[in-house]
Amino acid sequence: VTNNLEMKVRTKKDTTDEARKVILIDNLSLNSSYNFLADSFNLAPIRISGRTRLFKKKVNINFGATVDPYIYQLDSIYYVGESRLPSQRRRNIFAWDVGEGIGQITSAQFALSMSLNPKARERENELTDTQNELSPQEQMQLEFIKNNPELYVDFEIPWNLRLNYNFNYRKNGYEESRITQAIQMSGDLSLTEKWKIGFQSGFDIQQLEFTNTSFNISRDLHCWQMNFSWTPFGRF
Numbered sequence: 001v002t003n004n005l006e007m008k009v010r011t012k013k014d015t016t017d018e019a020r021k022v023i024l025i026d027n028l029s030l031n032s033s034y035n036f037l038a039d040s041f042n043l044a045p046i047r048i049s050g051r052t053r054l055f056k057k058k059v060n061i062n063f064g065a066t067v068d069p070y071i072y073q074l075d076s077i078y079y080v081g082e083s084r085l086p087s088q089r090r091r092n093i094f095a096w097d098v099g100e101g102i103g104q105i106t107s108a109q110f111a112l113s114m115s116l117n118p119k120a121r122e123r124e125n126e127l128t129d130t131q132n133e134l135s136p137q138e139q140m141q142l143e144f145i146k147n148n149p150e151l152y153v154d155f156e157i158p159w160n161l162r163l164n165y166n167f168n169y170r171k172n173g174y175e176e177s178r179i180t181q182a183i184q185m186s187g188d189l190s191l192t193e194k195w196k197i198g199f200q201s202g203f204d205i206q207q208l209e210f211t212n213t214s215f216n217i218s219r220d221l222h223c224w225q226m227n228f229s230w231t232p233f234g235r236f
Contacts, residue, residue: 001029001030001031002028002029002030002132003025003026003027003028003029004023004025004026004027004028004201005023005024005025005028006021006022006023006024007020007021007022007024008020008022009021009022009036012099014195016151017161023052023053024052025050025051025052026050026051026052026053027049027050027051028049028050028154029047029048029049029050030046030047030048030110031046031047031048031049032044032045032046032047034124040092041070041090041092043069043070043094045066045067045068045069045106046066046067046069046102046103047064047065047066047067048064048065048066049062049064049065050061050062050063050064051063051124058114058121058122058167059112059113060084060111060112060113060114060124061111061112062109062110062111062113063108063110063111064109065105065107065108065109066105066106066107066108067102067103067104067105067106067170068090068095068103068104069094069095069096069102069103070090070091070092070093070094070095070105071090071091071093071094071095071098071100071104072088072089072090072091072102072104072172072173072174073088073089073090073091074086074087074088074173074174075087075088075089077174084176086173086174086175088173088174088175090173104171104173105169105171106170106171106172107168107169107170107171108167108168108169109166109167109168109169110166111164111165111167112164112165113162113163113164114162114163115160115161115162115167116160116161116162116163117157117159117160117161119157120154120157120160123157125156133174153188153196153198153218153220153225153227155190155193155194155196155218155220157188157190158189159187159188159189159190160187160188161185161186161187162183162184162185162186162187163183163184163185164183164185164186164202165181165182165183165184165186166173166180167179167180167181168180168181177203179206180204180206181204181205181206182202182203182204182205182206183202183203183205184200184201184202184211185199185201185202186198186199186200186201187199188218193220194219194220194221195217195218195219196217196218196219197215197216197217197218197222198215198216198217198218199213199214199216200212200213200214200216201213201214210233210234211234212234212235213216213232213233213234213236214229214230214231214232214234215229215230215232216228216229216230
C-alpha cells in the first residue's frame with residue numbers, strides 16, 4: 001500500500017479561491033505478504049517507509065521501520081566478557097494474540113540530507129517528483145543512487161557539497177539494541193569540463209571517530225568514466 005499525503009493551503013491575503021498544494025509525506029508505504037503454503041511464520045515482517053522534503057524542498061528526509069509480528073521466547077542469558085548474549089527462539093505466535101501490540105520494531109532508519117548547490121538540488125527534486133512514475137526496479141535503482149551519491153559523478157554540475165545525517169536502530173527479540181548514527185559529507189569540484197575532483201568523509205557520533213575518508217579524481221571519457229580513488233585512513 002502506497003500513499004501520498006498532501007494538503008491545500010490558502011492564506012488570508014489570497015482573495016481568490018486558488019489553494020497552494022503542500023506535500024506532507026511523499027510515498028508513505030506499508031509492505032508485507034502472507035504465504036499460505038508455509039508451515040509456520042506465514043506473515044512476513046511489516047515494512048513501513050516514507051519520505052518528505054522541508055524548507056521549500058531543500059532538505060530531504062527518509063524514514064523507515066521493520067516490525068516483526070511474531071514473539072520471541074527467552075530460554076537463558078549468558079555472558080561473554082561484558083557482552084550479554086540471550087538464548088532465544090522465535091515462536092509462531094502473533095504478538096497481538098498475547099497483548100504485545102502489532103510486534104517488535106526490529107530495525108528503524110532515519111536519514112536527513114541536503115545539497116548546497118541549488119542546481120544539484122533542483123535535479124534531485126526532479127528525480128524525486130517523477131519517482132512515482134517509475135517501475136519498482138527503477139525506483140530501487142534511483143534510491144541506490146540517492147543513498148550512494150559518491151558513486152555517481154555529474155559533470156554538468158560545476159560543484160556540489162552534500163551533507164547527510166543517518167540514524168540506524170536494530171534489535172531482535174531479547175538482544176541488546178544496536179544504534180549507529182553518523183554525519184557524512186561529500187562533494188566535488190570541476191577542474192575542467194571533463195575533469196572532477198571529489199571527497200567523502202564523515203564522523204561516527206557513537207564511536208567518536210571519523211568514518212572512511214576518500215578522495216577521488218574522475219575523467220569523462222564520453223561512453224566511459226575513469227575514476228581514481230585514494231583512502232588515506234579508515235578501515236580500507
